[in-house]
Amino acid sequence: MIGKSRRIGPIEKSQQVLLFLSPWLLTFAVFWLYPLLFSLILSFCDYDVFHPAMFSFAGFKNYWRLLGDGDFMQSFANTLIFVVGTTPVTTLLALALALMVNNVSRGSGIFRSIFFLPSIISIVVTATIFKSMYSPIGALNRFLAIFGLPGQAWLIEKNLAMPAIMLMNIWAYTGYYMILYLAALKAVPRQLYEAAEVDGADEWQQFRYITLPQIHYMTIFILVVNTIRSWQVFPEVFTLTRGGPVGSTNTMVHHLYETAFRYHEMGYASAISYVLLAIIMAFSLLQMYVLQGRGRDGGSRR
Amino acid sequence: MKHNSFRQRGLFAVLAALALSYLYPWLYMLLRSFMRHEPGLSDGNGLFTLDFYRLVLGNAGFPTYLYNSFFVLTIVLAANVVFSVTVGYAFARYRFPFRKPLFWMVLITLMVPKQTLMIPLLDLMVRLGLHDTLWALILPFCVDGFNLFLMKQYIEGLPPDLEDAARADGASEIAILRHVVVPLSRPAIAVLIINTAIINWNSFLFPLILTDTASVRTLPVALAMFAQGPYATDWGALMAGASVSSLPIIAIFWLFQKEIIEGITSGALKD
Numbered sequence: 352m353i354g355k356s357r358r359i360g361p362i363e364k365s366q367q368v369l370l371f372l373s374p375w376l377l378t379f380a381v382f383w384l385y386p387l388l389f390s391l392i393l394s395f396c397d398y399d400v401f402h403p404a405m406f407s408f409a410g411f412k413n414y415w416r417l418l419g420d421g422d423f424m425q426s427f428a429n430t431l432i433f434v435v436g437t438t439p440v441t442t443l444l445a446l447a448l449a450l451m452v453n454n455v456s457r458g459s460g461i462f463r464s465i466f467f468l469p470s471i472i473s474i475v476v477t478a479t480i481f482k483s484m485y486s487p488i489g490a491l492n493r494f495l496a497i498f499g500l501p502g503q504a505w506l507i508e509k510n511l512a513m514p515a516i517m518l519m520n521i522w523a524y525t526g527y528y529m530i531l532y533l534a535a536l537k538a539v540p541r542q543l544y545e546a547a548e549v550d551g552a553d554e555w556q557q558f559r560y561i562t563l564p565q566i567h568y569m570t571i572f573i574l575v576v577n578t579i580r581s582w583q584v585f586p587e588v589f590t591l592t593r594g595g596p597v598g599s600t601n602t603m604v605h606h607l608y609e610t611a612f613r614y615h616e617m618g619y620a621s622a623i624s625y626v627l628l629a630i631i632m633a634f635s636l637l638q639m640y641v642l643q644g645r646g647r648d649g650g651s652r653r
Numbered sequence: 654m655k656h657n658s659f660r661q662r663g664l665f666a667v668l669a670a671l672a673l674s675y676l677y678p679w680l681y682m683l684l685r686s687f688m689r690h691e692p693g694l695s696d697g698n699g700l701f702t703l704d705f706y707r708l709v710l711g712n713a714g715f716p717t718y719l720y721n722s723f724f725v726l727t728i729v730l731a732a733n734v735v736f737s738v739t740v741g742y743a744f745a746r747y748r749f750p751f752r753k754p755l756f757w758m759v760l761i762t763l764m765v766p767k768q769t770l771m772i773p774l775l776d777l778m779v780r781l782g783l784h785d786t787l788w789a790l791i792l793p794f795c796v797d798g799f800n801l802f803l804m805k806q807y808i809e810g811l812p813p814d815l816e817d818a819a820r821a822d823g824a825s826e827i828a829i830l831r832h833v834v835v836p837l838s839r840p841a842i843a844v845l846i847i848n849t850a851i852i853n854w855n856s857f858l859f860p861l862i863l864t865d866t867a868s869v870r871t872l873p874v875a876l877a878m879f880a881q882g883p884y885a886t887d888w889g890a891l892m893a894g895a896s897v898s899s900l901p902i903i904a905i906f907w908l909f910q911k912e913i914i915e916g917i918t919s920g921a922l923k924d
Contacts, residue, residue, distance in 0.1 A: 374795065378795060390770065457661075462672055469678075473876070484678065490681055590881075604768055
């Protein structure tokens, strides 16, 4: 993956190299490395950006506090529920849509566009529309009324708010992963199916023994990428519920946001952000491992 | 594979039903934004009105937010194109000390969640006096690690012969970039532009944190604030806000969807 430069550049070009690299080096140092380290230091301190004079060292206090903080634990549990509740559904639905769009003989292009569109629109727009549809007199309750089902206060009821956000999230992002699955399906060699047909394999057998193994890496890739994205769920919570009712939709990033920018406990918030970093890094390393595995097998998507 | 027409029709019906559930929210948004509901009219019926758009495009200040979003996007895009090509070229073609560890650093920047950087970044912007300006939304995002990765990989795959020939003719490195590397890298640059544009246009967390005043808000933040302000349950106004925020993107989507889908697919490494 790295270091296959074909031509070794002349060494006297060193100031050229520095000139070319400098924008990145500067951005990297100022807007990435420094914030990352400063955040780590802050997690061992008490600090407020807007009152920098009240800075004090706190040792491991912030990290100990996490363990006994019911709100943080709730936000962790909520995020876990969100990830476990959405990621498999989104992935399965994306695969189903991709298979259907791939096999339908008429209108596959337009179906693909319709399913894909929500994923490139700002999630805030989506949340705004759903906020209206979820309202007590909104479209969802009117739809349920057709079947004689009682309406619900979707975003106000403690047990319904999180599922409502999850449903919206699934609606919004499935099309993106469908596009990835479509690319993977296109890359499966046609000869495999032809050979299987000669051998008398039925369609289920073809799916089970050819399609699934052939798109295996894409499935793992989608699961990991989707998990990483879902751990960071925030704008939809901010737009729809602000973490309520009674903390039932308070996710980790939302809790981090509130701790830092509403309660101005930026040291403690930094400790939360490092817990998030640990979780995301673990999944990112898994992602790299998966991608390198794909590289070894030479199974390219294109 | 065999396609008998009965199964095809069933498949089409299932897809059409699903497509309807995907189209419904957009139709709802449009209808609601053009309709005033008067007491006494039966549910679902309303009178046609442009009042909500007048509100959104007038007092609610959406043209300003649109301009802010566009301003930030333009500069971030231009910077990313220029810097990704130059830095990617340096990583792909030059041999220099710490080349490998530095490139590992590029990859590691992709793994760290941006939320971990947000408090120090706010702190930095306050100290630099850039807090609550559009520059706070531009400077940190001018050189994106994923774009560097993309360009480096692409340029490495190009045959170096043309560059060598140009070099033998005495062309400067900048001239080689402009006249040889950039024209050959068009497909990768297109992917870069599409991915960066979608991510930047929809960016929410940093614009939320790094700005305070309404006059420097970008569209997503402005819409989220609008959805919580005095119009929080004025559905017509909210839907007009949502439609003003999304219609430009929907239009661009219909024009460039082939390119966008290609971009998403080859840029799948990044979310």
